[in-house]
Amino acid sequence: QQFLHVPSAMAFCRFAPMTCRVPAAQGPSLAAGPLRLGYAPLHPRASNAHRQPSTAWALAAVAAGAATAVASDGKRQAGKRDAPVPSKLDLADLVEVRAKVLPGLTLLVLEASLAWQERLVEQACEALDTGGADVDPYGVVLWPAAQVLAQAAAAYVAVALQTGLEERGGRLVPGSGGGVPKVLELGAGCGLASLAAARLGAEVLATDFRRLPLELLEEAARRQGLESRVRTALFDVCDESAALPEADLVIASDLVYEKVTAVAMAKRVAEARRRGSAVLIADIGRPNRRFFLEELERLLPGAEADFSKCSGLAVQRSAGGAVPKSETTKVRVEVLELPPGPATATVKPESPCVLLRPPGHKHVL
Numbered sequence: 108q109q110f111l112h113v114p115s116a117m118a119f120c121r122f123a124p125m126t127c128r129v130p131a132a133q134g135p136s137l138a139a140g141p142l143r144l145g146y147a148p149l150h151p152r153a154s155n156a157h158r159q160p161s162t163a164w165a166l167a168a169v170a171a172g173a174a175t176a177v178a179s180d181g182k183r184q185a186g187k188r189d190a191p192v193p194s195k196l197d198l199a200d201l202v203e204v205r206a207k208v209l210p211g212l213t214l215l216v217l218e219a220s221l222a223w224q225e226r227l228v229e230q231a232c233e234a235l236d237t238g239g240a241d242v243d244p245y246g247v248v249l250w251p252a253a254q255v256l257a258q259a260a261a262a263y264v265a266v267a268l269q270t271g272l273e274e275r276g277g278r279l280v281p282g283s284g285g286g287v288p289k290v291l292e293l294g295a296g297c298g299l300a301s302l303a304a305a306r307l308g309a310e311v312l313a314t315d316f317r318r319l320p321l322e323l324l325e326e327a328a329r330r331q332g333l334e335s336r337v338r339t340a341l342f343d344v345c346d347e348s349a350a351l352p353e354a355d356l357v358i359a360s361d362l363v364y365e366k367v368t369a370v371a372m373a374k375r376v377a378e379a380r381r382r383g384s385a386v387l388i389a390d391i392g393r394p395n396r397r398f399f400l401e402e403l404e405r406l407l408p409g410a411e412a413d414f415s416k417c418s419g420l421a422v423q424r425s426a427g428g429a430v431p432k433s434e435t436t437k438v439r440v441e442v443l444e445l446p447p448g449p450a451t452a453t454v455k456p457e458s459p460c461v462l463l464r465p466p467g468h469k470h471v472l
Contacts, residue, residue, distance in 0.1 A: 202468045207461045208257045214302045217327045219247035246296040246320030248470045251421035252360035254460035255440035256389035257303040259450035260358050264307040266449045279448025291354035293344050294362045298324035305336040314342035345371040351378045360389035363399040373402035388443040414441035417451040420459035
């Protein structure tokens with residue numbers, strides 16, 4: 108029953124659902140009727156490619172045709188299924204959150220409201236039922252790995268602007284002259300790392316395989332006067348027919364969640380390194396990371412692909428009042444930096460990136 112009354116945001120299902128019937132007597136918090144039960148990989152980002160089953164599963168339960176959601180306190184709430192999901196950015200449905208990336212570097216990030224997150228999940232489930240277009244609600248909220256990636260990207264940009272960076276002896280070291288670095292983010296989502304790099308002076312191209320997250324990023328950049336430094340574009344990391352856009356630094360977070368994306372990301376990292384780009388990949392330790400490392404070793408034998416050399420801490424909490432510990436999350440994030448350089452020297456768990464959400468708003472995906 109704990110699974111069945113989880114908010115509908117956990118109901119994103121990409122695989123053929125099972126159908127069963129739960130009598131009202133056995134499921135007091137759910138209306139009697141058919142339920143669709145399936146399994147969904149957590150946080151599918153950055154690619155339209157067919158998803159392979161992952162070891163990270165979320166139990167998904169959606170009442171077929173029902174318009175009722177059950178709150179955590181057991182009370183029934185009117186469902187929002189009749190409320191259309193905005194096809195264009197709805198400014199009234201955006202929530203401003205603040206991320207303290209590093210001392211002196213605080214940024215505004217836009218997330219979808221709780222109600223909008225739920226509507227996006229419902230739309231995704233309906234698209235699955237009808238065979239319609241694939242829908243991905245995961246890019247409209249900020250994930251912990253992106254917070255530490257923002258710290259790592261900021262460290263790189265700061266040194267690149269001041270002295271430039273040169274690769275010597277398998278490491279990135281300060282150069283003889285600074286310049287404006289070009290940064291490419293893959294699977295940017297809300298784009299905290301892109302915003303951090305832009306705030307420090309980099310030229311940024313933020314990409315995602317969905318347009319909606321990029322619209323949130325564009326609006327966040329506009330609100331902070333960064334629109335001239337942040338460009339956006341659709342890009343699918345699994346589309347091998349598309350070449351990786353040029354950049355001095357290629358960054359990504361939480362993109363090795365499934366085998367297919369893990370392998371695709373390894374190929375993109377190899378592509379970037381062969382042309383001379385530095386790379387930052389942030390990950391929370393997902394099981395399919397091993398496929399990423401195996402493919403990267405095959406493509407770049409001898410590369411120092413070691414996530415353990417650089418790690419940071421992502422903290423997410425409410426910004427108002429006394430907050431119970433259960434409402435504050437702390438996630439350790441590891442960063443692969445190729446070649447090792449400013450991020451490895453700067454990012455430490457003792458200096459976390461702290462995300463402050465306003466009261467009443469949360470990340471339910």
